[in-house]
Amino acid sequence: MLATPVKVDPEIAATKFKAHLTWLSSPRAIELGLQLIKQEELWAAIQIPAFKEDGGTDEYFLRLGAEYYDKWPPTAIFVEPHTWVRAESETRWLPVIQCQGINWFALHSPYRGGTVTLPQMLCFTFTAEYYMVPHSPPETSVWRQGHHTLTATLTRLAEVLRYPHYKGPGST
Numbered sequence: 001m002l003a004t005p006v007k008v009d010p011e012i013a014a015t016k017f018k019a020h021l022t023w024l025s026s027p028r029a030i031e032l033g034l035q036l037i038k039q040e041e042l043w044a045a046i047q048i049p050a051f052k053e054d055g056g057t058d059e060y061f062l063r064l065g066a067e068y069y070d071k072w073p074p075t076a077i078f079v080e081p082h083t084w085v086r087a088e089s090e091t092r093w094l095p096v097i098q099c100q101g102i103n104w105f106a107l108h109s110p111y112r113g114g115t116v117t118l119p120q121m122l123c124f125t126f127t128a129e130y131y132m133v134p135h136s137p138p139e140t141s142v143w144r145q146g147h148h149t150l151t152a153t154l155t156r157l158a159e160v161l162r163y164p165h166y167k168g169p170g171s172t
Helices: 010-025 027-032 128-132 150-160
Strands: 035-039 043-051 057-065 075-079 095-097 106-108 111-113 116-118 121-123 166-169
Touching (some): 010 150, 057 150, 075 121, 121 128
Antiparallel strands (some): 057 075, 095 166
């Protein structure tokens, strides 16, 4: 069983988080369509496109948090634009993702398992929430401080927000 995230020194977390967010101006981030929309000391809002089967796109907003960073991955939730509050189930701001051919990602809204309830969980090894519930992933996929950064979180999300995994908004 994996260890549970513990909050880290906020000053150190904020410094690393800010430094790693500069990746969003890189050619790869631009190619993926990622945009930094708002940045605070311990969180940031990222606009991330989702690609439909017909080639069209829908825009989503992700809130990354640094309270455990970079000992652990950032927290990550889909949020409503401008308010940055958690997107609720069956709303326009929470995508429907049904992974086909991969087993490393799930989106739960809410997540209820054993004694743990989370209002939303992007369930993969590059989010802090993943480590807040019992999982036993292969050692090769576990977050490694100093090796992984929020870049891994964002590029993996960009992967599942594409056809055939991306099915559209929860509601229109």
